[in-house]
Amino acid sequence: MSIDTATAAKVAKLARIKVDEDDLPALAQEFNAILGFIEQLNELDVDGIDPMVSVTPMRLKRREDVVTDGDQQARILSNAPDAREGFFAVPKVVE
Amino acid sequence: MSDLNKLTIAGARDALRKGDVTSVELTEACLAAIDGADALGAVVHKTPEIALDRARAADARIKSGDAPAMCGIPLGIKDLFCTEGVPSQAASKILEGFRPEYESTVSGLLRDAGAVMLGKLNMDEFAMGSSNETSVYGNAVNPWRAGNSDAALTPGGSSGGSASAVAADLCLAATGTDTGGSIRQPAAFTGIVGLKPTYGRCSRWGIVAFASSLDQAGPMTKTVRDAAIMGQAMMGHDPKDSTSADLPVPDFEAMLTGDIKGQVIGIPKEYRMDGMPDEIEALWAKGREMLQDAGAVLRDISLPHTKYALPAYYVIAPAEASSNLARYDGVRFGYRAKLDQGDGITEMYEKTRAEGFGAEVKRRVMVGTYVLSAGFYDAYYNRARKVRALIKRDFDQVFEGGVDAILTPATPSAAFELGQTHQDPVEMYLNDVFTVTVNLAGLPGISVPVGLDGRGLPLGLQLIGKPWDEGGLLNTAYALEQAAGFVDKPVKWW
Numbered sequence: 251m252s253i254d255t256a257t258a259a260k261v262a263k264l265a266r267i268k269v270d271e272d273d274l275p276a277l278a279q280e281f282n283a284i285l286g287f288i289e290q291l292n293e294l295d296v297d298g299i300d301p302m303v304s305v306t307p308m309r310l311k312r313r314e315d316v317v318t319d320g321d322q323q324a325r326i327l328s329n330a331p332d333a334r335e336g337f338f339a340v341p342k343v344v345e
Numbered sequence: 346m347s348d349l350n351k352l353t354i355a356g357a358r359d360a361l362r363k364g365d366v367t368s369v370e371l372t373e374a375c376l377a378a379i380d381g382a383d384a385l386g387a388v389v390h391k392t393p394e395i396a397l398d399r400a401r402a403a404d405a406r407i408k409s410g411d412a413p414a415m416c417g418i419p420l421g422i423k424d425l426f427c428t429e430g431v432p433s434q435a436a437s438k439i440l441e442g443f444r445p446e447y448e449s450t451v452s453g454l455l456r457d458a459g460a461v462m463l464g465k466l467n468m469d470e471f472a473m474g475s476s477n478e479t480s481v482y483g484n485a486v487n488p489w490r491a492g493n494s495d496a497a498l499t500p501g502g503s504s505g506g507s508a509s510a511v512a513a514d515l516c517l518a519a520t521g522t523d524t525g526g527s528i529r530q531p532a533a534f535t536g537i538v539g540l541k542p543t544y545g546r547c548s549r550w551g552i553v554a555f556a557s558s559l560d561q562a563g564p565m566t567k568t569v570r571d572a573a574i575m576g577q578a579m580m581g582h583d584p585k586d587s588t589s590a591d592l593p594v595p596d597f598e599a600m601l602t603g604d605i606k607g608q609v610i611g612i613p614k615e616y617r618m619d620g621m622p623d624e625i626e627a628l629w630a631k632g633r634e635m636l637q638d639a640g641a642v643l644r645d646i647s648l649p650h651t652k653y654a655l656p657a658y659y660v661i662a663p664a665e666a667s668s669n670l671a672r673y674d675g676v677r678f679g680y681r682a683k684l685d686q687g688d689g690i691t692e693m694y695e696k697t698r699a700e701g702f703g704a705e706v707k708r709r710v711m712v713g714t715y716v717l718s719a720g721f722y723d724a725y726y727n728r729a730r731k732v733r734a735l736i737k738r739d740f741d742q743v744f745e746g747g748v749d750a751i752l753t754p755a756t757p758s759a760a761f762e763l764g765q766t767h768q769d770p771v772e773m774y775l776n777d778v779f780t781v782t783v784n785l786a787g788l789p790g791i792s793v794p795v796g797l798d799g800r801g802l803p804l805g806l807q808l809i810g811k812p813w814d815e816g817g818l819l820n821t822a823y824a825l826e827q828a829a830g831f832v833d834k835p836v837k838w839w
Contacts (some may be wrong), residue, residue, distance in 0.1 A: 253715075265667060265714040266674075268695035277711070280770065284712055287771045290656045291728050294735070296718055301730030302737055305544045305787030306812050310587050324447040331681035338676050345688050 252279045347376040349374035351514045354418050354571040355598075355690040358466025361407050361417045362512055368407070368417030371517070372400040372461050373421040378515045379463060384839040386507040387500075389424060389482040390465035390654045403459040414598075416459030421466045421519035423509045423643050426452045426562075427551040428462065437470045440679040441699030449551025451520065451562045463516050467643040471529055471670065472555045475776035477505025478763060479705045487535055487760050488513040488835035491762050491800035494839070498760040498802070499576035499774075500530030501831060507565045512835060522552060526756075526780025529792035532565055533755035533805030536794040536833060538822070539565045540572045541780075543812050544787035548583030552824045556665035557588075559658075559784040569793065569823045570650045573597035577813065584769050591610045591811060600816040603825045606640030608817075615651035615699035616779060618757065624798045625754045629649065632752055632795055632806040635828035636821070642746060642795040646812040648739040648832040654782040657772060660716050660729035661785075666706075667713025705727045744811050747814045750821045753779050757803035779807060789815045795829040803833065 253261075258278040262269040269277060322334055332339040349371045360366040368781030376396060379388050396419065402416035427433045427445035434440040448456065456462065460611035467485040469477050476499040485505040487498040489512065500509040504521035508531035511519050521528040532539025540563045545560040551800070554560060564575035577598070582591040612633060615628070635778035637643055675681035675697030696764040700711065716725035743751070757778055785789040789812070792805040806825065 253733060256709075257429075261711050264718060265707075266380060266671075266691070266694040266698055267702065267711065268692075268699035274682070277708075281712065281715065283771055284659060284708075285715075287774075288656045288660055288716075288725065288729075291495075291653060291660070291725075291732055294653060294732055294733035295649070296735070299731040299734050300521055301727055302734035302765045304588075305737075308545070308588075308590070311584065311591070313584065319372045322446075326677075328446060329443050329678035331675060331679070340676055341684060341690050341693050 253278045253285065349458060350378045350516070352517060353567050353838070354415070354517050354574050357418055357517055358414050358574070359532040360707065362412070367378050368400040368403040369397065370463060371417065372396050372419045372453070372463070375463050381590040382513055382515055382839050384486065385469055385509050385513055386483055386485045386490060386547055387506040387515060388421065388464040389436070389467045389506065391506050392431055392462055392464045395431070396463050399456070399461040400692065401463060404461055407710065413458045413578070414574050416518050417461065420454050420455060420672045421447040421461050421464060421507060421516040421521050422462050423471055423504055423507050423522060424465045424468050425522050425553045426520060427553065428452055428465065431465065433465065433553070434481065435471050436468045436482055436705065437702065438481045438680055439673045439698070443553070443679045447551060450548035450585060451552065451579045454581065455520070463603050466510055470706050471505035471553065471666070472503040472524055473666070473705050473709055474502040474520055475526070475530060476763065477502040477705050484763050485509045486763065487839065489535060489760060489802055490838065491802055497763045499534065499763050501534035501760065503527035504531045504565060508532055508537060511535070511537045511565050513565060513839070518564055518571055520562060521565040522560060522577070524555050524662060525784050528565060529790055529807055530565050530756050530776055530778045533793040533794070534760040534803070536803030536831065537565060538565055538569050538572045538794065539563065539762045539792045540576050540815070540819070541783065542576060542580060542815055543590070543789045544617045545588050546588040546815065548582045548589045550583055550585040556662040557669060559662060560664060561784070569819055569826045570601060572600055572791065573819045584768070585802055590813070595816050600820050601823045602820060603824050603827055603831050605636065605821050606751045607642045608821060609644050609747055610636050610641045610821070611644050611646035611743055611751040612652065613646050613753060615648050615753060616753045618778065619629055622758060624804065625757060628796055628804050628806065629752070629754050630706040632825060635825055636752065637826055640825045644742050646748060646751070648743065648782070650732065650735045650739050651782055654736055654785055655731040655778060656716065657729040658735065658777070658781045658785060659774060660725050661712030661733065664717050664726050665708040665713070667710045667717060670703060670706070670710050673698060674757060705770070731783045736782055740786045740788060749811070750818055753807045753809065754780060755807040759798045759800070759802035761805055783809055789818050791818055793825050794831040795825065796831065797833060812820050
């Protein structure tokens with residue numbers, strides 16, 4: 251499986267990371283090196299093997315479905331790059 | 346008392362309780378050592394005021410006679426831990442200016458036990474790296490140097506700042522995190538002890554997430570006893586982490602008898618790698634001999650899927666990272682790129698992430714995005730998870746066969762030079778070849794300094810334990826430490 255620049259561009263888009271056109275060939279090459287390394291996994295027969303989900307069989311804890319938190323608007327917004335009138339502010343989303 | 350920053354946790358605890366020293370004195374000694382060690386790049390956010398406030402509170406608590414073991418002990422905290430009101434950036438530009446409104450569970454447990462935070466420690470960006478060269482703060486430097494060379498060496502990574510700070514006596518101990526070897530490899534490179542507990546022992550809550558099914562916090566200390574004391578203080582069930590184990594944490598220090606008579610130590614043949622340096626092979630042989638002399642029984646074992654651990658890791662870890670790091674969108678915290686006229690929200694995301702993440706982080710996020718994308722999910726991600734199950738089964742079978750712990754090298758080499766940037770990212774990944782299996786299987790592992798190589802650089806061995814058997818593992822490590830008698834320290838040049 252070889253990755254071309256179009257695939258590299260698509261992956262960058264999916265990851266929401268801007269990559270300049272000029273940098274795509276190098277990126278594709280890096281992907282190929284890493285994926286080439288990963289290809290070894292195909293040597294193994296994994297039929298009938300369940301994917302690992304936990305270290306020791308353990309049921310995930312459940313908690314009561316109740317409100318335990320809240321009223322922290324100022325603290326939640328305190329690290330926002332742009333917060334106005336109690337909201338996170340972002341560039342216009344809808345025309 | 347002089348050189349208070351050179352004390353161990355156990356030594357300081359005993360001196361504090363006897364009234365021979367105060368936490369303020371210990372803390373001042375460490376703060377002075379930190380101020381004189383900027384060349385190491387280990388401490389990236391100094392918090393002297395917080396440190397002295399906590400030291401004074403600890404002294405009062407010790408006087409009142411109600412002090413846990415960690416009370417008054419000055420520590421460094423890896424930048425990956427969220428610490429209330431104190432910059433917590435995971436060594437990334439994308440978290441520039443982020444001051445958490447909360448404290449991670451693990452650093453909170455240490456704080457509540459009376460431990461003193463001296464500052465935040467350098468690391469690879471988002472814990473992705475094995476040389477501490479991907480940090481936005483610049484490199485952390487190993488206090489050790491090879492022979493008469495003045496070349497700067499890596500302290501390893503990702504917990505490179507933690508390793509450097511402990512080895513250089515800037516703090517009594519430090520927190521680290523380990524996703525593929527990030528506690529054990531830097532510990533081995535700097536001649537200290539690093540414990541990665543069983544997955545689920547330490548809460549992950551409030552630790553900046555890299556690969557959630559692999560990440561585990563642990564102590565980085567000067568001795569095995571200190572790892573027992575500090576590790577115990579860091580562990581325990583946390584309802585805020587759904588994978589946190591609801592199991593009692595034993596008194597690890599009380600389990601350090603040094604008696605390992607009859608313990609079965611497995612020696613996995615697959616860890617004898619082609620091209621492994623003779624010095625690593627010799628060190629491993631020395632370790633086997635030491636454990637045997639201490640009464641352990643050596644047994645040759647096979648972990649047949651070992652060679653698939655790194656490729657499986659480099660599917661699973663990037664996949665989880667791409668998901669975890671999706672939260673860095675320039676909206677809720679950290680860095681946002683400057684936008685051009687007409688830029689919309691997509692451009693904001695793309696520019697913010699392009700400018701905020703470093704090259705290695707971008708590479709891994711995109712590899713993760715690729716292996717999770719439609720059409721490849723089964724071929725890569727699910728296959729890797731199945732291989733992970735096979736790797737875990739290898740260990741399960743060995744432990745079911747009566748093996749108590751496994752002895753391996755910790756790293757394939759001693760610390761290497763900084764700046765030898767590896768063109769090939771895969772080459773850097775090979776640093777984790779002996780440690781990554783342990784994360785995939787969720788097991789506890791510990792790196793113990795055992796000797797020096799021909800150039801005078803420390804080398805470590807790794808012991809791998811059964812799930813939840815940190816107590817037994819620490820005791821075996823203690824026996825190895827006693828036999829090795831490693832007392833060397835780096836010669837101060839900084």
